Amino acid sequence: MTALNSNNVNSLWCSVLMETLVREGLRFAVISPGSRSTPLTMAAGSHPQVETIVSVDERSAAFHALGLARGSGNPVMLICTSGSAGAHYLPAMIEARETGTPLIAITADRPAELRDCSAGQTINQHQLFGNYATWYHEFAVPMLDESLFVYLRQTTRQAWERARADGPVHLNAPFRDPLPPLPDGGETAEFATQIDEEFWSRPEPVGLNSEIKMVHQVTTSRGMIVSGPAYATDQASYARHVYDLAEATGWPILADGLSPARHFVPPGVTVVSHYDLILRNPTRARELTPRYVLGLESWPTSKALRQWLGQSQAEMLMVSPRSSAGDAVHGRTREITAPISALTFSGAAAKDTSYAKAWQAAQTTAANLLETWFNDENQAAFEGHVSRAVAGSTGPGHAVVLASSMPVRDWEYFCPAANRGCHVYSSRGANGIDGTFSTALGTARSTNHPTVLITGDLAFLHDSNGLMLAHESAADLTVIVVNNSGGGIFEHLPVARFDERFERLFATPTQVDLGKLCEAHRVRHRRIALSDLNSVLSDRQEQGVRVIEVRTDRKADAVTRKRGFRELANQL
Helix, strand or coil: CCCCCCCCHHHHHHHHHHHHHHHHCCCEEEECCCCCCHHHHHHHHHCCCCEEEECCCHHHHHHHHHHHHHHHCCCEEEEECCHHHHHHHHHHHHHHHHHCCCEEEEEEECCHHHCCCCCCCCCCCCCCCHHHCCEEEECCCCCCCHHHHHHHHHHHHHHHHHHHHHCCEEEEEECCCCCCCCCCCCHHHHHHCCCCHHHHCCCCCCCCCCCCCEEEECCCCCEEEEECCCCCCCHHHHHHHHHHHHHHHCCCEEECCCCHHHCCCCCCCCEECCHHHHCCCHHHHHHCCCCEEEEECCCCCCHHHHHHHHHHCCEEEEEECCCCCCCCCCCEEEEEECCHHHEEEECCCCCCCHHHHHHHHHHHHHHHHHHHHHHCHHHCCCCCHHHHHHHHHCCCCCEEEECCCHHHHHHHHHCCCCCCCCEEEECCCCCCCCCHHHHHHHHHHHHCCCEEEEEEHHHHHHCHHHHHHHHHCCCCEEEEEEECCCCHHHHHCHHHHHHHHHHHHHHCCCCCCHHHHHHHCCCEEEEECHHHHHHHHHCCCCCCEEEEEEECCHHHHHHHHHHHHHHHHHCC
């Protein structure tokens, strides 16, 4: 057992809390400095098995923890002081709730007698995150009482299990002075002798059958598997489950760009990745209408696919381990909360393979059309090349993080299915651009894999404080900033017709010199031509954090994207 700090009741209390979490599997604690959180901070910083990261910006800290949790698959602890500090966690807590990402946010607080009396740095922190925390608990004020320490241990274990199962939890932790580990004369040290290995023992888990299987009968050949965004810890295994389901049913797989099924494709398996383009052809969309849809995790990014599914009148089964996954298409859908590994289909695969072959033929045609289109010199300056270049340079053990707005959409449109073996992440729970860099840095740090972030200039600037974390980490992160001077996604909305008002109120171009911003944080920066991106990505000599800026033309790209979709869809 790691030595507990028994200088005073606060230091012992937080040492027990930290030791409990470490025994459950805690690896990372992201700390924002403050006074009231001193007992927590000292306990985390003193534990040899806890890797601590310090961020002065709580919003950046929370998104960094989000990336750490997403990459590792285990809860990550957040620690901040009392007052408004914890409020800055809210955006990341929202994203964590929407995606089931395990965070344990501990907000330090003043004890009850110092609340509602104009004491400094004190607000009402109860239920600070509303229903975005899957569980909330306020700890008792630390006292030298054996039953309270047992309560602390069990409540902390419960927080860990709830975070793993459901997503972010919030623990409010009040402390009385003294906050630092100042010796109290030996009273606490004497009490601490009761905390031995027996204190940490727990009964053996009851042997339950976790291999519950749901068996469904194959009833139609016009069925499809839609594999949505998924962040499984073992993504290769997850993808194999999807392929096994396709083999059992004879149905085609339509795999989102954030699904492992698009990136672990074995030889001989056809995965449809260009369905967004295919379904823009009204004739093909009508001919390919399914009778049955098996949705995995959640529906994909593609708006064309979701609208088509909603209009299909097909029977749908949505399977996800998260009960909050939901059905965004509002179809004839049954929802089952279970891992996809629990799902099997009885009976032989559908004998009539014409429907699956029709999808495979459409995929082949779409892939060939896109390849020819991208090789046309008229598209040489199009920012969609960024997704193609990253997809082509990414291999096993690599990770890709995509900012919301255009980067994740271009990845969905243009990243082909392949056996590249990479892990792909994006904050598609709330679809926000906040915390993009911090999340990517956390992902790179926890996976310890070479990681590429594709982001626009606005998303990058929105999280520029995250650059302060770059030197806290030995992560290998390449940041590709597609700098089109504003919000490119707004060019695809009807409001773009409103000329001058649109440019100032929606596109919001900035005048920030990204090179000087990076220089101020001592982060490497290069501005390159789009044509040089492939060679820069292939250079693995440059490791650590580096920012690659690619300038593009926002309005020209919007025209190219719209025209390309229209012309290519007509050729299908």
